[in-house]
Amino acid sequence: MARQTCPLTLYVGNLPKSWNKEDISNYFNHYGTITDVVTINKNREFSGAALVTFTSLSDADEAIERLRNTTIPGANAPVNMKWSDIEEHRLGLLQHDDHTLYIKSLPRKANTESLR
Numbered sequence: 734m735a736r737q738t739c740p741l742t743l744y745v746g747n748l749p750k751s752w753n754k755e756d757i758s759n760y761f762n763h764y765g766t767i768t769d770v771v772t773i774n775k776n777r778e779f780s781g782a783a784l785v786t787f788t789s790l791s792d793a794d795e796a797i798e799r800l801r802n803t804t805i806p807g808a809n810a811p812v813n814m815k816w817s818d819i820e821e822h823r824l825g826l827l828q829h830d831d832h833t834l835y836i837k838s839l840p841r842k843a844n845t846e847s848l849r
Contacts, residue, residue: 740768741793742817744783749807757783764799765792781808785818 748757754770757802772779787793797814804811818843839848 739755739790740786740788741794741820742759742769742784742786743793743810743820744782744813744815744817745785746813747780747805747808747810748783750779750781751807754783754846757785760805761785761787761796764796765789810822 745757745761752760754772755774757770758767761770766788767785768788769784771784773782773784774780783798787796793816800812800814802811
């Protein structure tokens with residue numbers, strides 16, 4: 734099977750808060766080639782979450798599959814990995830089907846049928 738070479742960014746949560754960008758890159762390089770890591774900070778401190786960019790869809794998929802239900806040493810909970818929001822929209826990879834649309838100022842007599 735041919736490898737897809739489109740770089741993809743994953744949101745990764747529940748990382749050890751003692752880690753830095755280099756630690757994150759070194760850890761995830763075991764699952765695929767990393768091109769970028771952006772740490773998510775809260776009050777100027779690492780929050781335990783990052784955006785990790787893999788060189789290909791297949792590398793990102795492999796990381797998700799191999800790390801499912803895995804707690805990284807030094808972390809308090811299993812790693813949380815998902816496509817970043819921008820990737821879901823860019824590639825049409827919506828991970829959930831539930832969407833709610835709020836519409837304001839509808840006529841009182843409006844019902845489901847009249848809105849279709």
